[in-house]
Amino acid sequence: MIRVPCPECRKAEMTVENGMRMEMTCPNCNRAFDILAFDPPENTGCVTQNRISDTDPACFDHPGKRAEHVCDLCGRLICPLCAFTIAGRRICTHCISSRRNGRPILPLEHRRALYDGLAFRIALWPTILFYFTLFTAPLAIFTAVWNWRKPSSILPRTRIRSIAAILIALMQIVLIVILLIAIATAIRQYGD
Amino acid sequence: MIDLNSQAVPKGYYRRIGGRLGRQLGPLPLAISIARVMIGPDHILLIDGGLVFERYHRFYFRDIEAVIVRKTITRVLSLILMLILTALFALPAVFVTDEFARTVLIVCASLTLLLGIIGWFRGPTCACYIRTAVQTARLYPICRMRHTRTLFAALASIRLQGMAPE
Numbered sequence: 001m002i003r004v005p006c007p008e009c010r011k012a013e014m015t016v017e018n019g020m021r022m023e024m025t026c027p028n029c030n031r032a033f034d035i036l037a038f039d040p041p042e043n044t045g046c047v048t049q050n051r052i053s054d055t056d057p058a059c060f061d062h063p064g065k066r067a068e069h070v071c072d073l074c075g076r077l078i079c080p081l082c083a084f085t086i087a088g089r090r091i092c093t094h095c096i097s098s099r100r101n102g103r104p105i106l107p108l109e110h111r112r113a114l115y116d117g118l119a120f121r122i123a124l125w126p127t128i129l130f131y132f133t134l135f136t137a138p139l140a141i142f143t144a145v146w147n148w149r150k151p152s153s154i155l156p157r158t159r160i161r162s163i164a165a166i167l168i169a170l171m172q173i174v175l176i177v178i179l180l181i182a183i184a185t186a187i188r189q190y191g192d
Numbered sequence: 193m194i195d196l197n198s199q200a201v202p203k204g205y206y207r208r209i210g211g212r213l214g215r216q217l218g219p220l221p222l223a224i225s226i227a228r229v230m231i232g233p234d235h236i237l238l239i240d241g242g243l244v245f246e247r248y249h250r251f252y253f254r255d256i257e258a259v260i261v262r263k264t265i266t267r268v269l270s271l272i273l274m275l276i277l278t279a280l281f282a283l284p285a286v287f288v289t290d291e292f293a294r295t296v297l298i299v300c301a302s303l304t305l306l307l308g309i310i311g312w313f314r315g316p317t318c319a320c321y322i323r324t325a326v327q328t329a330r331l332y333p334i335c336r337m338r339h340t341r342t343l344f345a346a347l348a349s350i351r352l353q354g355m356a357p358e
Contacts, residue, residue: 004258007321007328016258021344034261036344073196087194087234105196110248118244151199153246155206155230155239 002037048079060092071095073105109154115147116157119165127172134176137169144169206230206237209342210333227332231346236322238331249329251322253350258323261340266317274308277301 003013004024012028016037025032049066051058057067059079067077071092083090087107096105123140126132144162152159194201209229230237236256238249281301288294320334320343334340 002257002323004260004323005328007260007319007323007330008262031262034263034340035258036261036347037258038256038347087196089196091196106194106198106201107196107250112246112248113244114241114246115244121243153239154200154248156200156203 004035004037006031006033046080048081060094106154112151112153114152115143115150116152116159116161116165119144119147120161120168123165123168123172127168133169133172137172137176140165140169201232206232207346209346210331210335210339213333213335215332229331229333229343231343236331238329251324251329253347255324256322256347257325259343259347260321260323260328261337262319262321263337264317264319264335266335267312267315270311271308274304274311277304278308 002016002018004016005013006026006029008031009026009029012026014024014026014033014035016022016024016035018037018039021034021036023032023034048059048062049068050064051066057077059065059067059082060076061082062079065079065081067079069078069080069083069090070076071078071083071094072089073091073095076092076094078090078092082092084093084096085091086096086105091105096108119140122136122143126136144165148159148162194205207230209231213227215225215227224242226241228239228241230239234254235250235252238251240247240249278301281297281304285294285297285301288297314336316337317335318337318340320331320340322329322331331343334343
């Protein structure tokens with residue numbers, strides 16, 4: 001049995017059979033829910049074994065424990081207590097905490113900055129008020145170029161936003177230069 | 193199997209379920225988050241995309257205790273709203289004598305009516321939640337019953353493969 005609190009009012013609980021799909025009504029708010037309940041995961045625990053002889057492989061962090069796995073990233077010998085299964089691989093605590101190559105391990109990342117999208121917005125939005133592009137166009141180019149190699153979303157994504165941002169910002173700069181030349185020419189003509 | 197040190201997951205690793213849904217995060221008009229739900233080989237990924245940052249919430253199948261769905265009346269409300277807007281545009285169009293103004297009003301009325309009809313035919317709306325041992329999280333992009341059916345089918349097939357708790 002799984003006890004599911006009402007996600008709307010959070011004041012009452014509904015009880016659902018494991019592995020069943022049931023239609024329930026919250027006793028407090030009377031809203032109807034369709035609930036698909038899964039069986040709880042099997043509690044396998046974590047069993048470590050002591051080393052019996054000196055020839056037994058020892059865990060890197062627990063010298064008294066028998067190593068049963070090899071870290072898929074660094075190759076350290078680890079006991080079941082130190083092994084985390086991430087995306088089908090066994091990884092030790094050191095690799096998780098050390099942020100390999102300066103970045104966290106891909107399946108553990110919980111936040112990323114999308115500089116390509118930022119550069120695109122900086123380039124595109126100020127075109128409504130053209131005067132701002134004097135500042136935003138160089139800023140968009142800088143943002144796109146400076147963060148060119150930085151990782152974007154964890155989903156596959158092209159660099160089309162960065163390229164578009166650079167092109168739009170370049171066009172804005174060209175337009176600004178043309179506008180300034182036209183103003184300077186007009187001032188010179190009227191000045192004479 | 194994915195490369196743990198790569199910058200992005202390979203193509204086809206995730207499958208999108210539901211649409212992209214924007215929701216207001218704060219009082220500022222630009223504080224909008226666009227959420228997506230992706231289903232991977234061993235987890236559901238909820239992506240909350242803001243203006244600059246993208247946040248990832250992973251719900252591993254082994255941790256999911258229940259998926260909860262509630263039917264909502266958003267479809268009916270949005271249809272009523274669109275019909276009211278259509279009427280607001282269409283009624284003045286009957287009395288306006290200027291040809292250009294009438295054309296603009298008729299175009300606006302047609303657009304709102306079209307949006308209402310599209311919204312209706314996209315299917316019944318719902319709110320979908322995922323219950324784990326420690327939290328209940330709403331999957332905002334799963335807002336239509338057909339998305340829910342896809343999610344249930346995906347979870348059921350994964351259970352058959354022995355990935356989820358059986």
